Amino acid sequence: MTRDAFARRLTRLLLTVAVTSAMPPAWGGDIHIGMARDRIHNEMLVVDADATFEFSADAVDALDSGIPLTITLEVRLSRPRRYLWDPEVLYALRSYAIEHHALSKQFVVTDNVTGNRRVHATLDLALADLGRIRDVPITDRSNLGEPPLDYALRLRLDLKALPGPLIPIAYVSPGWRTSSGWYRWQTQR
Amino acid sequence: MANPALKTRITALGAVALLSASLLGSLILMSVAMQDSARFGALYSILLLTNSAGLLALAGLIAINLRRLRRQLRAREPGSRLTLRLLVFFVALAVLPVTVLYIFSLDFLKRGIDSWFDVRVDRALEAALELGREALDLRMRDLLTQTEAMADEIAQGTPERAVLNLDALRDPDSIVVASAWTPGPALLDSMRERSGADEMTLFGDDGSLLASSSRISELIPHLPAAAVMIQVRQGRSYIGLDPLSDGKLFVRVAVPVRGESGARRILHALYPIAPRLNRLADSVEDAYARYAELAYLRDKLKLSFTMTLTLVLLFSIVTAVWAALYSARRLAAPIRDLASGTAALAAGDYTMSLPVQSTDDLGFLVSSFNDMTRRIGAARIEVETQRRYLETLLSQLSSGVIALDDDARVTIMNDSAIRMLELAPTLHVGSALADVCREIEHLHPLADALTPGLAERREQWQEQVVIFGSNGRRVLLCRGSALSARRHDARGYVLVFDDITAIIQGQRDAAWSEVARRLAHEIKNPLTPIQLASERLRQKYLRRLGAEEGEALDRLTGTIIQQVDTLKAIVNTFSDYAKTPVMTRASVDINDILNGVIELFQGAHPDIRIEARLMAGLPAISGDAARLRQVVNNLIKNAIEASPTSANAHIMVTTSTTHYAQADHVEIRIEDRGEGIAEDLLQNVFEPYVTSKARGTGLGLALVKKIVEEHNGVVTLRNNQGAGAVAIIRLPLDRELEQSENQVAREAR
Numbered sequence: 001m002t003r004d005a006f007a008r009r010l011t012r013l014l015l016t017v018a019v020t021s022a023m024p025p026a027w028g029g030d031i032h033i034g035m036a037r038d039r040i041h042n043e044m045l046v047v048d049a050d051a052t053f054e055f056s057a058d059a060v061d062a063l064d065s066g067i068p069l070t071i072t073l074e075v076r077l078s079r080p081r082r083y084l085w086d087p088e089v090l091y092a093l094r095s096y097a098i099e100h101h102a103l104s105k106q107f108v109v110t111d112n113v114t115g116n117r118r119v120h121a122t123l124d125l126a127l128a129d130l131g132r133i134r135d136v137p138i139t140d141r142s143n144l145g146e147p148p149l150d151y152a153l154r155l156r157l158d159l160k161a162l163p164g165p166l167i168p169i170a171y172v173s174p175g176w177r178t179s180s181g182w183y184r185w186q187t188q189r
Numbered sequence: 190m191a192n193p194a195l196k197t198r199i200t201a202l203g204a205v206a207l208l209s210a211s212l213l214g215s216l217i218l219m220s221v222a223m224q225d226s227a228r229f230g231a232l233y234s235i236l237l238l239t240n241s242a243g244l245l246a247l248a249g250l251i252a253i254n255l256r257r258l259r260r261q262l263r264a265r266e267p268g269s270r271l272t273l274r275l276l277v278f279f280v281a282l283a284v285l286p287v288t289v290l291y292i293f294s295l296d297f298l299k300r301g302i303d304s305w306f307d308v309r310v311d312r313a314l315e316a317a318l319e320l321g322r323e324a325l326d327l328r329m330r331d332l333l334t335q336t337e338a339m340a341d342e343i344a345q346g347t348p349e350r351a352v353l354n355l356d357a358l359r360d361p362d363s364i365v366v367a368s369a370w371t372p373g374p375a376l377l378d379s380m381r382e383r384s385g386a387d388e389m390t391l392f393g394d395d396g397s398l399l400a401s402s403s404r405i406s407e408l409i410p411h412l413p414a415a416a417v418m419i420q421v422r423q424g425r426s427y428i429g430l431d432p433l434s435d436g437k438l439f440v441r442v443a444v445p446v447r448g449e450s451g452a453r454r455i456l457h458a459l460y461p462i463a464p465r466l467n468r469l470a471d472s473v474e475d476a477y478a479r480y481a482e483l484a485y486l487r488d489k490l491k492l493s494f495t496m497t498l499t500l501v502l503l504f505s506i507v508t509a510v511w512a513a514l515y516s517a518r519r520l521a522a523p524i525r526d527l528a529s530g531t532a533a534l535a536a537g538d539y540t541m542s543l544p545v546q547s548t549d550d551l552g553f554l555v556s557s558f559n560d561m562t563r564r565i566g567a568a569r570i571e572v573e574t575q576r577r578y579l580e581t582l583l584s585q586l587s588s589g590v591i592a593l594d595d596d597a598r599v600t601i602m603n604d605s606a607i608r609m610l611e612l613a614p615t616l617h618v619g620s621a622l623a624d625v626c627r628e629i630e631h632l633h634p635l636a637d638a639l640t641p642g643l644a645e646r647r648e649q650w651q652e653q654v655v656i657f658g659s660n661g662r663r664v665l666l667c668r669g670s671a672l673s674a675r676r677h678d679a680r681g682y683v684l685v686f687d688d689i690t691a692i693i694q695g696q697r698d699a700a701w702s703e704v705a706r707r708l709a710h711e712i713k714n715p716l717t718p719i720q721l722a723s724e725r726l727r728q729k730y731l732r733r734l735g736a737e738e739g740e741a742l743d744r745l746t747g748t749i750i751q752q753v754d755t756l757k758a759i760v761n762t763f764s765d766y767a768k769t770p771v772m773t774r775a776s777v778d779i780n781d782i783l784n785g786v787i788e789l790f791q792g793a794h795p796d797i798r799i800e801a802r803l804m805a806g807l808p809a810i811s812g813d814a815a816r817l818r819q820v821v822n823n824l825i826k827n828a829i830e831a832s833p834t835s836a837n838a839h840i841m842v843t844t845s846t847t848h849y850a851q852a853d854h855v856e857i858r859i860e861d862r863g864e865g866i867a868e869d870l871l872q873n874v875f876e877p878y879v880t881s882k883a884r885g886t887g888l889g890l891a892l893v894k895k896i897v898e899e900h901n902g903v904v905t906l907r908n909n910q911g912a913g914a915v916a917i918i919r920l921p922l923d924r925e926l927e928q929s930e931n932q933v934a935r936e937a938r
Contacts, residue, residue, distance in 0.1 A: 065485030066478040102481065103321055103474040104430035104438070118414070119431045119441075125416055165486050165493040168237055 029056040029157065029178030036153045036183045038138075045138045047075055051131040051155055051180060058175040059157065062166070063107075063123070068099035070112070070161035071130060075138055076152040079145070080186070086150060092138045095158065098126055148188050155180040202515075213504070240500050247507045254514045267528025268521040275520055279513030284506050291502040298494050306484055314477045321473045324466065325430060329440050332384075332460050333428045336442040339380045340456045343391065344448050377402040385460065387439070391446070392418070392455040399454060413457055417443050421455045431459070438462045438470055523551040527558055539566030589665075589686035592672075597622050597643050600681070609665065609686050610635070611658045622684075631658045635667070642669045643682065653689075657903050658852070664690045694898070704763060713760045716753050723749040762888050772899060776809045777817060779855055779920070783842055786821045794829055797838040804844045810855055811923035816896045820904075823889045824859045824916045831863030831914065838862065847919065854902075854919040861915075865908040874906050 036049040053071075055063070063069055073094040078086040095112045101119075107126035109118045120126035156179035159170045170176035258276070261269035381389040381402040390410045391399040396418060401410045417427045420443075427443040439459045446454040462470065483490075526543045533541045539562055543555045580601075583590050589606030591599060598621050602612070610632060612625070623643070626636030635654050642650040651668045666689045672681040727746040731739050780803045787799050825840065832838040843858040866874060875894040877887055890906070893916075897904040902920040909915050 062485060066481040067485060101432045101474065102318060102477050103325075103470055104432055106429065106432065108432055117433055119429075119433065120414055121416060121429070125414065129414075163482065163486060165489040168493065168496070169489055 029059055029175070030054045031155045031157075031178060031180035033153065033155065033180045033183040036151070036185065038151055038185075038187055040141055041135065043141045045141055045144060046135045047133070047138055047151075047153065048135065049073075049133040049153060049155075049183070051133065053127040053131055055127075055157075055178065056175040058173065059178065060123070062162075063098065063100055066100060066102060067163060067166070068097045068161075070158040071096045071098065072156050072158045073133065073136065074152075074154045074156070075136075076154075076182075077138075077144075078150045078152070080148060080150050089145065089149065090139055090143070094136055095161075096130060098130060148186055150184065150186050152182040152184045154182050237496070237500075240504070244500065244503050244507055247504075247511060251507060251510050251514065254511075254518075258514075266525070267532070268525030271524055272517045272521040275517035276510075276513050279516060280510055283509030283513065287502060287505045287509070291498060294498055295495060298498065299491055302487060302491055302494070306487060310480070311484075314473075314480050317473045318477050321470045325438075325440075325462070325470065328462070328466070329428050329430070329442075332440050332442055332458075333426060333444070335384055336456060336458050337426065337444050339384060339458075340444045340446045342380070343376065343454070343456060344446050381458070384458065386458040387461050388459040390457040392457060394422070394453040394455075410457075411439075411459055413441060413443050417441070418455065421445050422453065433459075438467050520551075522546070523555050527555065530558055530562070534562060534565070539563075539569055587687075589684075589688075591622065591684040591686070593622055593643070593682040593684065595680050597682070599625070606684075606686055609663070609688055610656075631656050635665070638667060639669070639684070646671065646680070657849070662690065662898055662901070662903060663688055664693050708760045708763050712756065716756055716760070720750055720753040723753070762892075765892070772813045772816070774811050774813060777812045777814045778807070778809050779817070779844055779857060780804070780807050782814060782818050782821055783844065783857070786818060786825055787842060790825050790829060796834075797829055797832055797840060799825070799840045799842065802841065802843045804846065807844050807855060808846065808853075808922055810900070810920050812900045812920065813896075817900070820893045820896045820918065821857070821859075823893050824918075827889060828859055828861035828863070828914075828916075831861050831865075833863065846922075849903075849919055853922045855922060857918040857920075859916045860909060861913040862911075863913045865912065865914045866906065871907065875904070 031054070032052045034050045034052065036047060038045060038047050040046075055069075059069060073096070075090075075092040075094075076088065077090040078088045080086050097110045097112055099108050099110075100106075100123075101108050104119070105121075107120045107123050109120065109126050109129050110116070118126075118129055120129055157176065159167060159176060162170055258269060258272060262273060377389055377391060377400045380386075381404065386404075388401070388403045388410055390401040390412075393399050398410075403410060411433060413427070417429075420427050422445070424445055426445065427441070429441050431439045431441045433439050439461060441457070441459055443455055443457045446456050448454065461467075523543075523546065530541050530543050541562060542559050545552050545555050545559070580603075583601065583603035584605075586603060586605055589609045590601070590603045591606050592601035594600050599618050602618060606612070610629075612629070623636055623640060626632040626639065634656055638652040638654045641647075642652070647669070648671050649669070651666065654665045654667055656663050656665060666687045668685045668687075670683050670685075672683055723746045727742060731742055734742055783801060783803060787801050791797075791799050825842070828840045829838075832840060839862050841858075841860045843856075843860075845856050845858075847854050847856045849856075875890050877891040894904055897918055897920070900920050902918060904916065904918045906914060906916045
């Protein structure tokens with residue numbers, strides 16, 4: 001193989017890897033954020049979001065087998081600047097767990113921060129509940145500073161929270177990579 | 190630490206040991222992580238990556254070492270093959286058992302994991318779960334009946350209106366304020382207490398909270414899910430288990446309350462499970478959940494354990510290979526050093542000293558090698574000293590000495606030999622002597638003389654060789670002796686040359702001086718009395734005798750006197766030949782001498798044409814002009830005497846310079862058109878008493894040869910191709926004289 005031919009093949013391979021890694025995997029799960037907003041409630045910044053979850057067969061299988069799945073909600077606030085990069089004002093993390101309770105045949109959604117548990121008869125109902133995110137406190141209003149602020153919100157399946165033997169497989173298997181990507185909006189308030 | 194090599198080695202060993210220790214630690218951590226996923230689960234991936242990276246680093250190190258070994262093998266470096274053998278041996282020794290252990294461990298591991306899962310255990314857990322459900326179902330059915338009875342009771346009575354709206358509780362935009370419904374001696378409170386429920390809530394048809402009672406006094410009641418509410422609104426009661434908190438189960442019941450007015454309300458109650466039943470149910474649930482999780486993770490566990498075990502195997506193999514490489518190199522290092530030391534020794538380096546890095550057998554071997562090298566070096570110095578001593582001794586000898594090896598190649602040649610044979614000082618050492626002699630013209634006679642003795646490998650032989658070099662004719666006495674040696678096929682020769690030219694000349698001169706002395710004494714002395722007696726006889730008796738007798742007497746005495754004169758002349762010639770006159774050397778122009786002699790003879794013999802072709806600018810030579818004139822005189826006289834008496838008589842005298850026997854000479858050629866010299870005389874024509882003339886003394890040419898040789902020259906006489914003979918005299922140019930003449934000429938310019 002000549003050097004040019006090798007270079008062409010390598011370029012083609014790198015392009016393929018780049019394109020396939022940028023695309024959401026067709027066989028993996030998906031989280032779609034339909035709406036996200038910020039509000040001031042009792043002098044606290046809170047966020048609401050509506051999301052739909054579509055877990056992969058692997059994830060559903062694991063859930064049915066009693067393995068709890070952890071969904072992480074990340075909120076990132078930054079101040080937009082024209083020429084320089086945007087400085088981050090705040091980063092908040094909140095996680096929820098969804099698990100199957102075999103004895104009651106119920107799906108339990110737990111807020112890992114407050115410990116609140118909600119019980120649902122089916123996975124769809126549990127996921128619908130998980131997707132209805134309301135009144136998640138982020139920070140005190142006084143910490144926000146001057147507007148405008150850029151908001152970014154993301155929901156993803158936390159692979160590190162899986163049982164040890166499953167982690168390496170989850171990292172290399174596209175079926176486990178489930179993330180909504182960053183949902184962004186700006187508030188002038 | 191003084192030794193940099195040792196320092197580098199310790200550093201490399203330390204680095205590899207550190208890397209190996211890190212890898213081992215990571216593997217142990219990974220193994221722990223496999224057992225306690227809660228604690229190390231998050232580290233597992235990092236450890237896996239770390240171990241893989243470490244293994245890659247070690248593998249890279251090995252690859253570099255193997256590449257270096259391959260390069261050494263290709264270059265056939267000493268010790269490389271031994272390193273390879275040791276490496277293969279060590280690797281086989283380490284890898285085979287580990288691989289066998291790995292295969293069996295993997296099998297045991299898989300069997301062990303599989304043994305956790307038994308169909309009977311599976312069924313037992315399913316049955317336990319089902320049993321739990323059944324046990325709870327009985328209680329749940331009672332609670333449903335009880336709740337429906339209470340719903341009927343409520344339907345028959347008049348409930349108080351609630352002040353809270355259920356939708357307001359669910360709406361995130363609204364502010365939920367603590368319930369304004371105050372428990373009191375109300376119906377709901379009594380019902381809750383009577384039924385043993387933890388919480389009891391009454392909802393309106395529109396979902397509004399009509400009334401609520403809680404044992405635990407929570408502000409916000411545990412609301413049922415929207416799906417439950419929809420089901421109840423459709424007229425179907427709901428009952429289910431709710432794991433509302435860890436390890437605590439509740440029975441949630443929601444039933445429709447059908448009033449007489451037709452308005453539908455919903456009674457919702459949460460009942461606690463008895464603590465013992467709750468504990469048992471939680472235990473069954475926990476066991477089932479763990480078993481289900483393990484069953485799901487079975488393949489993953491196998492894979493993870495296999496990966497861990499494989500990493501351990503790879504780590505073992507890689508470490509073993511590296512250790513094998515290191516050990517093999519360490520073991521082969523002294524042998525490599527010895528090989529390179531031997532090569533250096535073969536190349537003549539006796540100063541090399543190998544480093545002794547251990548005190549074991551190899552260390553002893555290296556020490557012995559160093560000792561041997563030192564001894565050889567000392568012996569070589571001794572031999573060199575002896576050789577120089579021998580060379581000095583040989584150079585002081587007046588005899589020429591040439592040592593030959595068994596192939597007759599020159600090994601040693603002293604200065605005297607170089608001078609005698611007129612050779613280049615060192616060019617011929619290593620060459621075959623016969624070839625050297627054949628290449629150099631004046632040494633051809635030497636080659637002819639040496640060849641038989643060398644070819645026949647004679648023990649002792651002696652030859653007398655005449656060569657004509659730049660210094661003229663040389664008579665060399667050459668003696669050859671075979672050198673004794675232990676092996677017969679490796680014998681050499683030593684040749685010793687002695688220049689006996691002067692000795693022979695001296696002997697000849699002495700012999701002829703003796704002849705002359707005897708002639709003078711025995712012949713010349715009686716001649717005068719004979720002559721005088723003949724003259725007196727003639728004077729006394731010539732007048733007394735008659736004419737006839739007188740004439741006879743006169744003729745006879747005349748003959749006696751004439752013959753006595755002839756005898757005197759012969760004796761004088763001998764006397765001249767035998768004399769060893771002192772050479773009066775001076776710069777001589779040969780052309781001048783020739784012109785003088787030719788002019789003299791041309792005057793005396795006008796009928797003979799003597800042609801002179803003398804080279805203009807002929808270099809002068811160093812010699813005795815009178816004796817050289819005698820040479821030319823004799824030769825031209827001989828040519829005239831040999832020439833026919835006809836008008837065709839022609840003598841040609843030529844001078845030129847020529848290069849002969851590696852030296853410049855002046856050449857004189859004297860040619861005649863006579864009858865030439867008889868072939869049988871040609872061989873000895875220069876010996877005394879050899880002549881073709883009826884009246885010759887036979888000393889003319891002998892005298893010529895003697896004078897020419899006194900001038901270190903050569904004279905030859907041969908017949909011409911056409912007619913007549915040619916005499917050729919070659920006289921060497923005096924180099925110092927020539928140089929001084931050149932200097933004078935340059936200064937004159």
